[in-house]
Amino acid sequence: MPKISDKGNRMPASPIRRLVPYAEEAIHRGHKVYFLNIGQPDIPTPEVALQAIRHFDEKVVKYSHSAGIESYRRKLAGYYRSVGIDIDWTQIMITTGGSEAILFAMMACFDPGDEIIIPEPFYANYNGFAAEAGVKVVPVTSYIEDGFALPPMEEIEQKITPRTKGIMVCNPNNPTGYLYSREELEALRDIVKKHDLFLFADEVYREFCYDGKEHFSVMNLEGIEENVVLMDSVSKRYSSCGSRIGALITRNREVFDTALKFAQARLSPPTFGQVAAEASLDTPKEYFEEVYNEYIARRDYLVGALNRIDGVFTPVPGGAFYTIVRLPVDDADKFAQWILSDFSYEDATVMLAPASGFYATPGLGKDEVRIAYVLKIDDLKHAVKVLEEALKVYPGRK
């Protein structure tokens, strides 16, 4: 029997994958499981998008252009102008989810052995795409005590080696919910410029910024126009994860043309998803206001309730819909398994994402979990109660 690749062996499994059977067993036992571990919002997809799908009237479901449907790309450029990002439609490549934009950017800009610096904790799947491209992820640690602010520039600069080719940020951040300020990003810009690095930015949570804070896009950092590659997605903005539509955006023509070669190999992004995404651009303003108010209410409830639990701490996230929570436990991986397999409260339990999966430095995040506030407040209330009761009786309580 032939052997799988070393690359396949090294490919990280989803950190929560091993918890899935425990969640399934809990459901099988008749327990309600609150999935606090995933970024699948329960917010309805805009009606304009669903209507466009229901009125799809082509006779043949054809490939689109490898860079996406032109009318969508043109209209999408208008969306970016509306949020203060001035780019031409020819600088936008439609991808199969934001995921594919990350993969194409890695492949186009990095060779095996090249290094990318990423503040940790970070979105665990960056590890996967880096492994596919053979790229080494070099973490620079941010801390819960600072609310996961960008680490000092000296710390980032110390990580730079001759193999460093880029820095990646997610803003607002998954998994921390931290919103980088313009000042932090400008400091980062100076490093990027000084060392002539690529700056990758995942801004899929752009619309989710709270407390009057404004999102500042890396596309508006002056002096590094050719260094920046933006990854975006419709998944969160329009609660349309299953459409699998994202975008790779760059003013660097060489990077764009190279990424396009990868895009051509896979022929085209999904046609139905593009139809839905193009229609989503006409989503009425009220939709976003409602969604925004809903997330604010959920966050305020969740953060307040968690911090009232003895021994629990979470910062107030400025954006996205995640927060990292420190728990009074010996090992959050064990706790996340135990709460599914050995605990229930009023016939319910919760699935948490242990934070260790978001750190590249071994040993970090051992007493932290990520919670996604993608559930209705009533569900969040019940879920937090389950968590509170569980912590009272968990044998590994610190």
Add this chain to the structure above:
Amino acid sequence: MPKISDKGNRMPASPIRRLVPYAEEAIHRGHKVYFLNIGQPDIPTPEVALQAIRHFDEKVVKYSHSAGIESYRRKLAGYYRSVGIDIDWTQIMITTGGSEAILFAMMACFDPGDEIIIPEPFYANYNGFAAEAGVKVVPVTSYIEDGFALPPMEEIEQKITPRTKGIMVCNPNNPTGYLYSREELEALRDIVKKHDLFLFADEVYREFCYDGKEHFSVMNLEGIEENVVLMDSVSKRYSSCGSRIGALITRNREVFDTALKFAQARLSPPTFGQVAAEASLDTPKEYFEEVYNEYIARRDYLVGALNRIDGVFTPVPGGAFYTIVRLPVDDADKFAQWILSDFSYEDATVMLAPASGFYATPGLGKDEVRIAYVLKIDDLKHAVKVLEEALKVYPGRK
């Protein structure tokens, strides 16, 4: 300005990409361009698939399971049983087009520097996925005089080195239309078994076998059950290219689980496409009979008409909807450009795929093009007439 990756530099561009501007100019001049270069059929997508999309009634367009929607995987296993391939639904992973199945298979089974033997001419995008995975493609040449039959086993075996980890076939073949016989595949099986290689098979044209010939799937080769990885797609079977739904199928659990790690990194295949693909499984038999008869008629017309042109030769393809055509020209790349830029007949011209892009051995296929018979017969008639007239006056005629 930071530099793109060597990998990106080496990534092959689509071989017809450089012809696209010439086609656009021809259209701009008011000429009708017959696109004989692409595998985008004009056959309508089954009504059951379009109806399923029009009746999509979920409120939230959610991620599916990373391996695909369970009901679709279960039903798809039934389709495979109906064509004599006995597999369990848990051995089927839904991918974003057949393209992603190829990429996942390459990533899961091959490391950078590993070699894969592929009979040439072959589908040009295999080069792209191999480049992404850092895999070296080792061609073994098949010849137009033999109708592109599988080369003798000794020739294949001579290509095996210590780095050889697999062999890949496409059956029926794109770009040649050749249908491998059971005997040819069993001979291949013996090599695969002897050297313990992976056997990758792209069978996306399974339904398109002509002249009473039956398709024999590599999944039914005895004794190499753990070596075989099948790549499939709904694109051609249901004329549903834009749905971007394919499948990776293997009885090798280690390969499956490894591929699943790559699948998890990109979260899920497209939801709408899966809904359409699942519904497509209920396509009435008459649809396939009509499509089959249509392709047979197109093939018969095309092959007959081409071989009646002075100096032109094409074998009779036994499957798929492509044929490689030898033209009496100095250089098919130049000719393909010239016919777009300098020639028209009755205000029409044609876009051809120069075959050199399908060979890995430099210099081969210089006087060959691939023609896809994905257009209506009336269009094919006009297109062949354009080609015939062009060959009469082409300055580089041999």
